[in-house]
Amino acid sequence: LDLDELPGEEEVRPELENPGFEGSYLEAVEALVAEIRARSTDNLDLVRLLIQHIDQAKNDDRVRLLLGKRPSSAIRADVISRILAHLGTPTRIVNGISLRESTANSEILRWIEVWDGESWRPYHLETGEQGIPEYYFPWWYGTSKLSTSDSGLIISANISSEVRQEDAIETALAGLEKSAPTLLEFSLFSLPIQTQMVYRVLLLIPIGAFLVVILRNVIGLKTFGTFMPVLVSLAFRETDLVMGILLFSLLLALGLAVRFYLEHLKLLLVPRLACVLIVVVLLMASLSVVAYHLGITVGLSVALFPMVIITMTIERMSIAWDExxxxxxxxxxxxxxxxxxATYGTIRITHVEHIVFVFPELLLVVLALTLLLGRYKGYRLFELFRFKALANAEAN
Known part of the structure; x- marks a missing residue:
């Protein structure tokens, strides 16, 4: 890894570098600066307006010329830094990650720091507002990539981060390492962070399955598929509940319309399911593209829905519709x-995820409760309302 060292806050005024604007690029920069300077009150306000204009003015020919055909956060940060250097304002590009929550693949975040003569002032690269969230962790400065190779090979780097607030657990594990090192070696904490993130999700599936058992065998709720609600609830973790329900309903409605059209073709079961699966994949891709162009970033998570399960749901719903x-x-x-x-609301509880991951042996208790419910042969809750009329008749 080729990482620059982070300079200290006591650093003296940095030297300005040549921004390198010439010809039409120089004319575009001067025209853009003249327009923004007329609306700014001071130099710091000019920085804010410049960042906002470059982020929002997608139809500005000057901005498109400076950013190029494929603008990215790195290119925007570099252009903003060079424009401010042209104005005589020292800046530096900060690259870092967010430590707000655990993730298996942290996104590289970038922001601008402007020298005001005494200290560096950070600016958000999208809003232009001064200051950044406290959970932003600066890693390196400049436009260099996280990883480089002198041999010409393409290197991919992946950053995993995990929020560790369990000081008591760390203390217990430290003591356990001395008393039972073998047990600690084969615990989930010994796994890499990426694998731990996977099991934090997988260990929630038995909890969701147990809740589905209660909903179906005790309450009497009828669902398409046995454990499809569990898989859909896992997708809701990325889309949020309301948006997830809207996306799922839209996907189900469109798929059902296609399924009714295929009914007229009198296809066999397997080819029909294959056709519905192909259409579901195309619908998911189309929804993602439309959501991206509309600026609905949550809509991109529609790809997380289990497409095979949705295909079977469409098939079962069409059969139930006919019968x-x-x-x-x-x-x-x-x-x-x-x-x-309901499953989503349960697995989203932070304490549930924490307890199941730290004490996975508690799933044996869930297994025992599931076995007990498997022997339950009494009335379901909804059946009490169904047979209420019979009970009243017997009483009379």
């Missing part, structure tokens, strides 16, 4: 979403 009628099919679809929402 039981539209009302029964829609009720079952709504019940499926309710089960997924």
């Amino acid at each position: 039981l009628g539209p009302e029964a099919a829609i009720k079952q679809a709504v019940s499926t979403l309710l089960a997924a929402a």
Whole structure:
């Protein structure tokens, strides 16, 4: 890794570098600066307006000339830094990551720091506002990449971060390492961070499955598929609940329309399912593209939905539509979403995720409770309302 050392806050005024603007680029910079300077009150306000204009003015020919055909956060930061250097204002580009939450693949964040004569003032690269969140961790300065190679090989770097707030656990593990080093060696804490992130999700699936058992065997909720609500709830973790329900409903409605069209072709089961699966993939890709161009970043997470499960759901819902009628099919679809929402609300509880990961042996308790519910043969909650009329008749 070729990382620059982080200079200290006591650093003296840095030297300005030649921004390198010539010809039409120089004319574009001077025209752009003249326009923004007329609206600014001081130099710091000029910095804010410049960052906002470059981030938002997508139809400005001057901005498009400076950013090129494929603008990125690194290119925007470099252009802003060079424009400010042209104005005689020292700047530096900061590269870092967010330490707000655990992630298996941290995104490289960039922001600008401007020298005001005494200290460096950070500016957000998108909003232009002064200051950055406290969980932003600066890693290196400049336009260099995180990893480089002198041999011409393409190197990919992946940064994993994990929030560790469990000081008591770390102390216990330190003591456990002395008393039972073998047990610690084979615990989940011995795994790499990326693998730990995977198991933090996988260990929630039995909790969701147990909740589905309660909803189906005790409450009497009917869903499409046995454990489809669990898989859909995992996708809701990335899309948020409301947006996830909207995306799922839209995908299900469009897929159901295609399924009804295929009904007229009198296809066999397997080719029909394959056709629906292909259409579902195309719909997911189309929704992602439309959401991206509309600026709906959450819509990109539609790709996280389990496409095979959705395909089977479309098939089962179409069969229920034909055999039981539209009302029964829609009720079952709504019940499926309710089960997924309930599962989502459970697995999103931070304490549940923490306890299951730290003490995975508690899943044996969940297994025992599931075995008990497997022997349950009494009335379901919804059946009490169904047979209420019979009970009243017997009483009379």
